[in-house]
Amino acid sequence: MKYLISVFAGAISYGILSTIVVKAYAQGYQLGEVVGAQLLTGFILSWILAMYTKRRSRRPQNQTVSASATPSGFARLTWKQRLLLMLAGAPTVVTGLLYYQSLRYNPASLSIVLLFQFTWISVLIQAVITRRRPSNIMLWTLLILFGGTFLAAGIIGQGTTHFNGVGIIFGLLSAISYSLFILFSGKVVPSVHPTYRSAWMVTGGFVLLCILFPPHFLFNGMIWSSLMLFGFLLGLFGAFIPPLLFAIGVPRIGEAMAGILGAAELPVAVLLSTIVLHEDVNGLQWVGVVLILIGVTLPELYKLRGQNKKLIPS
Template sequence: MQTSRFAPLVPVLAVLGAVTSLAIGTSYAKQLFPLIGAQGTSALRVGFSALFLLLLWRPWRWHTSRIDAAAILRYGLTLGVMNLLFYMAIRTIPFGIAVAIEFTGPLAVAMWSSRRVIDFVWVGCTVVGLALLLPLGGAQSLDPIGVMYALGAAACWGLYIVFGKRASHLHAGHSVSLGLAAAALVVVPIGVAHAGSLLLNPKILLAGALVAVVSSAIPMSLEMMALKRLPKETFGILISMEPAVAALWAMLLLHEQLTGLQWLAIGCTVLASVGSTLTARRQPPPVIPAGA
């Protein structure tokens, strides 16, 4: 049977769909803030996401060693704090800008051990982007507290990558489902303390479940499908579009208008992420002994 000529586009569309779904879900989540706050909304998103993935993957079927459990716990707790800080950030600063600031976390991890000249170009792009966004000298109208939350989320994203690598030998369903369960241990108590019995309102529960599906379950499923069919470099380039996609959807759904300089800052972050992906040092293929 002849393969459709459109088949190579499917994983690309999956990544774009994941980024779009995440942006739409987060934009919708932000509309719950006046009712249950960023803390309550984050609790519903993480809590329902953990529940869905635990039911889907049933991680208790796999053996988890003490070392692996510690790695998953660190990874999950960091994931929970990252989600909470990001939602706290978008209370007071535009969604697209918060994503651009948060992206500096994985960029910092990617650049940390590099000493090549080209990588300092991408570091420079990141610094320029941050300089255009941060409220230095009163030149910007961004809320400083919101920016600090976004920078905290960026730091957590960097740690999340470091801790996640230590659990990367496990099945993705095993580590992610248990990781989100650990994240819920952080976020849900804070959300309950803030929003209280409002979280038990059936309409709010339904909205929270929808946020979890659209901003977590669908994007994660699409990304896993794409990763199996795309080179890591191509996947990284497509994911790098997330700040721009987030800003566009926030403009359409939340009416968040950005200035020309803020769009330029997001462009610098996207450029740094794409450039870092394209010029990343490739690991040489393993040498196979003769006769192996």
């Protein structure tokens, strides 16, 4: 149960981000400043955790183990491996920049729905790469997702007058970027300890962001304003807590169940946009959110059902 709660809490943490970003924009902060403060916090916290975990792993479990032995997963990396991990972290920055930019133009409830289009985009990318037609269960899933998106976007009742074309494009691009992150991140140097992998990936993201948006806030005194509070909250709930909780829980409960629990991000984001940001989310939009959650969890439930059948002797 504690591993289920771990992954569920990680997903909830991701759902909090959009509300914090909108609040930061309301204070007058710009995109580069918001994401820069977030990644700075994530960079510091990730390396503190990595070094602490490495140091703790070096402690001998018994008298026959040397305290100077290299712990499993913390072997010295080559510069090529470090570069690969840093490159694997780049899509997370691109996703954050595109998603946060979408929040400037559209309501948070709509932006998170657009981001969740990564579900069918990932299926499409996999189908193109493998040159295989999606399974029937996946086609049904896509149909449910499209229907849920149509309702959750608020087209019925509100029409398209509350849409901003630029925001829609940024939201869909964030979904594509996130799909690419999912596709590549798990395949890069998988033997490295999760905390170490996360630290190098965050480092890569931070370096990329500093190139795109030079961190002037570090030198002009803005770092001591409320920007640091927003950055700390975004870094804590976006770049530190979820990767840590997922690293703890996912290996124990499996990727299928993790995918189901990870969908908690969507209702949390929509609920907070209603309560905290006072955005108008009607009943049909909530029905759409439920349909999207069903679409996300349906393939994972199907996988679990198949696994359970294999475990039961005939």
